[in-house]
Amino acid sequence: MTIHYYTNWFSSIEKLADRSIRPVNWIANIPLRIEGWADLRSTDRSVIEKENLRLKQESLIYRGQLQRMAELAAENLRLRLLLNATELLTDSILVTEVIGVSPSPQSHTLSIDRGLQDGAYVGQPILDAEGLMGQIISVFDNHSVALLITDNTHAIPVQVLRNGMRSIAEGTSDYNNIQLRFLSPTADIREGDELVSSGLGGRFPPGYPVGSVLSIEKIEGKEFLEINVQPAAEIDRSKHLLLVFTSQDGSRNGNVQ
Amino acid sequence: MTSKRYYLIVIVSLILASVLQLIPTSAAWLPWKPNFLLLMVIGWITFQPNHWGIGFAAFVGFLTDLVFRSPLGLHVFLFVFIGAVPYLLSGWLIYFNVIHRCVLVFILIIFSGFLSNFMYSVWGVPVGYGDVPLGAISSVLIWPLIDRFLVKVHEKRR
Numbered sequence: 001m002t003i004h005y006y007t008n009w010f011s012s013i014e015k016l017a018d019r020s021i022r023p024v025n026w027i028a029n030i031p032l033r034i035e036g037w038a039d040l041r042s043t044d045r046s047v048i049e050k051e052n053l054r055l056k057q058e059s060l061i062y063r064g065q066l067q068r069m070a071e072l073a074a075e076n077l078r079l080r081l082l083l084n085a086t087e088l089l090t091d092s093i094l095v096t097e098v099i100g101v102s103p104s105p106q107s108h109t110l111s112i113d114r115g116l117q118d119g120a121y122v123g124q125p126i127l128d129a130e131g132l133m134g135q136i137i138s139v140f141d142n143h144s145v146a147l148l149i150t151d152n153t154h155a156i157p158v159q160v161l162r163n164g165m166r167s168i169a170e171g172t173s174d175y176n177n178i179q180l181r182f183l184s185p186t187a188d189i190r191e192g193d194e195l196v197s198s199g200l201g202g203r204f205p206p207g208y209p210v211g212s213v214l215s216i217e218k219i220e221g222k223e224f225l226e227i228n229v230q231p232a233a234e235i236d237r238s239k240h241l242l243l244v245f246t247s248q249d250g251s252r253n254g255n256v257q
Numbered sequence: 258m259t260s261k262r263y264y265l266i267v268i269v270s271l272i273l274a275s276v277l278q279l280i281p282t283s284a285a286w287l288p289w290k291p292n293f294l295l296l297m298v299i300g301w302i303t304f305q306p307n308h309w310g311i312g313f314a315a316f317v318g319f320l321t322d323l324v325f326r327s328p329l330g331l332h333v334f335l336f337v338f339i340g341a342v343p344y345l346l347s348g349w350l351i352y353f354n355v356i357h358r359c360v361l362v363f364i365l366i367i368f369s370g371f372l373s374n375f376m377y378s379v380w381g382v383p384v385g386y387g388d389v390p391l392g393a394i395s396s397v398l399i400w401p402l403i404d405r406f407l408v409k410v411h412e413k414r415r
Contacts, residue, residue: 001330005380010329017323021279024272024324028279101281104325105288106377106384145326152382173383175284236284 015138018111018145025100025111032239091205094118094243096126099143101236106173108134108151108235114243115142123203125244131209131232132156132197133241149210150175150235158210159198163188166198169210169229175236178211180227185218187225195229205246209233266410267309270297271317275324288388291396294321294332295369298340299362300403304411306347314340331376339369355404362400366393 004010096118100111114120116139124136126146134148147154154171158180165188167180183189193213199206209232217226274293282290298317301309318336322329342365343350350358370389377384 001328001334001376002380004328004330013329014323014326017326021275021324024275025279028276029281031280098281100279102326103278103282103287103290104327105388106382107326109326236287 011138015140018138018143019140022100022111022143029099092245094120094245096241096243098239098241106152108148108154108171108173108175109137110146110148112136112144112146112241112243113142115140115144117142118243119245120144120243125197125204125208126241127208127244128233128238128241130234130238131211132204133233133235133238135203136243148175148235149231149233150178155181156204156210157198157200158195160189161194161196162190165189166200167195167227169195176230177214178229178231180213180229181224183225183227184223185225189213189216189225189227191216205244208244263410263414267301270301270406271320275320278321278324288385288391289395291392291399292321292366292369294324295336295339295366296362296396296400296403298336299343299365300407302340303343303347303350303358304407305414306344310344311337311340314344328380331373334376335369335373338372339365355401358404359397359400363393363397366396 094114096112096114098110099113102109112120112126120136120139122136122139126133126135132149134146134151134154136144137147138145149156149169149171150173151171152173156169157166158169159166167183169178169180172179180189180195191213195210195212197204197206197208197210211229211231214228214230217228219226271294274297277293278290294317298309298314302314314336315333318333319329321327321332321336325332343361346361350361353361367389370392371386374384374386374389
């Protein structure tokens with residue numbers, strides 16, 4: 001057990017198990033699919049029309065904001081060139097769906113319906129509409145397994161949006177909580193501060209929302225602050241996720257699929 | 258009941274338990290989710306101790322490790338440990354009524370939850386001991402259904 005917990009020696013068995021369990025996962029998802037189908041069938045036409053109208057308006061607003069973003073990105077690029085800085089990586093995304101969730105409260109993983117055939121790779125970040133969810137840890141032909149940022153074995157380099165202060169956010173096995181590590185009592189951090197990925201380590205692209213500071217506690221006898229963070233992503237609720245490809249991956253560039 | 262049909266029922270019950278275990282649940286409801294696979298182990302060992310013993314518990318434990326993506330051996334250890342209790346008490350349990358068996362299941366699930374959490378805490382994983390009784394309560398609530406099903410299978414088998 002301990003060898004398995006601390007090493008990857010049994011990864012081949014895990015992969016075999018993942019393949020074998022996939023049909024069971026598919027069956028286990030049937031109630032959710034029926035729920036979705038029933039929701040759609042039972043929803044009043046006028047409600048759907050209203051929602052459609054709202055989505056169209058939202059789309060228009062986002063497209064307008066995107067144009068502004070494009071202008072800012074171009075300006076940012078020009079400034080970086082003037083400073084001889086390296087070019088910012090451009091990200092593209094691929095929409096994916098959750099097909100399975102780990103039933104154990106101690107293991108925060110989920111399965112998604114994209115795999116090698118779609119260009120998914122180990123270490124690839126995934127996010128939902130609100131923020132970063134985690135990263136892929138196993139890839140199969142047509143599905144993958146992702147480790148969530150709330151898993152206690154996961155850590156992500158973050159920075160405070162307000163002042164750029166860096167830290168590490170670690171999972172706590174609680175879907176609604178991650179913790180910041182190694183911040184001294186004199187650190188400039190407040191409740192409500194927004195945290196984004198810092199990009200350090202090269203695994204997660206910089207600038208994606210990770211969460212916001214929920215509480216800061218100074219515990220007697222402890223050298224560092226205990227800082228609880230509410231994840232930005234809806235970790236246990238999101239059904240549709242996004243796989244992020246940076247320009248380094250070479251395949252997709254600035255596309256949404 | 259033919260042996261073929263009997264073994265088919267056992268296999269289907271394990272598959273069904275795996276499916277129920279894997280149905281996605283929100284974080285708020287996760288602690289309330291019963292351990293269906295452990296309930297099946299307790300059930301089959303209680304009613305058919307001559308057929309299903311420690312080896313069966315170890316096999317289902319291994320299956321559970323794969324389903325839960327937990328360290329291999331954790332559930333093997335837990336299920337063998339928990340399965341040994343109904344195995345040793347099997348001569349008596351069959352004469353207990355369903356309420357007595359519910360009490361036993363409650364105690365076993367509580368014990369299993371604490372043991373599992375203790376194992377995780379040894380590896381430094383934060384665990385919530387307060388959630389353990391929730392799973393035990395929901396397990397006891399569905400146990401009468403499993404009990405009734407297994408009593409019927411047992412009667413037909415005789």
